[in-house]
Amino acid sequence: MKVSREILRQAGRELERRRAQADRELRQHRAQAYAAVPALERLDRQIADAGIAVLRALEMDRESAADYLLLLGQQNQAAQEQRRQLLTGHRFPPEYLTERHTCAQCRDTGFVGGRRCACFTQLVRSLQYRELSMDAPLEKSAFALFRLDYYPGQAAPGRQSPRKLMETALAFCRQYAAEFSEFSPSLLLSGPTGLGKTHLSLAIAGEVIQRGYGVIYGSAQNLFRRLERERFARAGEGSGAAEESLLDCDLLILDDLGAEFMTSFTASVLYNIINTRLNRRKPVIINTNLTDAELEATYSQRIASRIMGNYIVLRLQGSDIRQIKRSE
Numbered sequence: 001m002k003v004s005r006e007i008l009r010q011a012g013r014e015l016e017r018r019r020a021q022a023d024r025e026l027r028q029h030r031a032q033a034y035a036a037v038p039a040l041e042r043l044d045r046q047i048a049d050a051g052i053a054v055l056r057a058l059e060m061d062r063e064s065a066a067d068y069l070l071l072l073g074q075q076n077q078a079a080q081e082q083r084r085q086l087l088t089g090h091r092f093p094p095e096y097l098t099e100r101h102t103c104a105q106c107r108d109t110g111f112v113g114g115r116r117c118a119c120f121t122q123l124v125r126s127l128q129y130r131e132l133s134m135d136a137p138l139e140k141s142a143f144a145l146f147r148l149d150y151y152p153g154q155a156a157p158g159r160q161s162p163r164k165l166m167e168t169a170l171a172f173c174r175q176y177a178a179e180f181s182e183f184s185p186s187l188l189l190s191g192p193t194g195l196g197k198t199h200l201s202l203a204i205a206g207e208v209i210q211r212g213y214g215v216i217y218g219s220a221q222n223l224f225r226r227l228e229r230e231r232f233a234r235a236g237e238g239s240g241a242a243e244e245s246l247l248d249c250d251l252l253i254l255d256d257l258g259a260e261f262m263t264s265f266t267a268s269v270l271y272n273i274i275n276t277r278l279n280r281r282k283p284v285i286i287n288t289n290l291t292d293a294e295l296e297a298t299y300s301q302r303i304a305s306r307i308m309g310n311y312i313v314l315r316l317q318g319s320d321i322r323q324i325k326r327s328e
């Protein structure tokens with residue numbers, strides 16, 4: 001994985017924050033527990049002293065050292081057990097005085113046995129994804145904030161009302177997010193501007209991120225521009241970190257495809273993203289105002305057919321609700 005120095009710095013700061021938080025939490029717990037049960041403080045001191053007493057074994061001959069260490073071990077175990085009993089006896093959780101790190105493997109140092117811990121790789125990955133994602137307010141685009149009442153409930157004869165159609169789309173997207181896995185299908189949300197496509201896809205992003213997956217979301221325009229800058233900086237030497245992240249994240253969301261300035265670069269990048277991710281069986285969600293025919297005319301028949309042949313297409317219908325939203 002290619003990682004910028006800035007991302008490594010950010011990851012280092014995050015680990016520092018996690019360690020400080022674990023430390024702060026432990027000190028709060030101690031203050032609270034010691035005030036309620038003073039015997040706990042004496043026990044903790046005894047346990048800490050035993051750690052120092054171990055050093056005395058170094059001055060003994062082998063046999064007495066073994067006896068001495070055995071004794072210390074037994075005493076320590078008894079003290080730990082007593083501590084647990086005191087804690088639970090006073091309705092504290094048994095691990096209340098044990099430092100609780102975000103990652104128990106490396107105790108938030110980022111290293112285990114001289115090697116990078118898996119949590120560090122995970123952290124770097126999510127920082128990279130966040131950096132690539134647009135500054136969209138995910139919390140403002142939650143499913144719970146989706147307002148079906150913006151959509152007209154009246155239907156033309158023989159058709160479903162816009163609200164009914166939206167209700168179906170919303171339910172589909174909710175279920176997609178709730179059941180998301182690396183085997184999830186790709187989606188195309190198509191329909192005119194102002195129907196809530198961005199809201200729906202950001203709500204999916206928010207929920208899938210919360211479930212621990214690596215998601216990149218952004219307007220096609222911003223993401224392509226970013227790749228172009230990267231390609232330019234690397235003077236065409238293969239793909240860079242941003243491009244690899246786009247190809248490899250668990251879920252990629254391209255918002256507003258078709259609004260970007262089309263060049264032969266963007267067309268080839270789009271094809272590469274769609275094709276590579278299909279081959280790797282990694283899902284993509286595309287939002288577009290373009291109709292199927294426009295999609296084909298704007299990009300190419302080969303891109304359009306890759307999308308149409310492999311994505312689940314959700315067609316949203318109705319009129320722009322942004323007017324109603326604004327007038328509230």
Ligand SMILES: [Zn+2]
Pocket residue numbers: 103104105106107108109110111117118119120
């Ligand atoms: Zn770790």
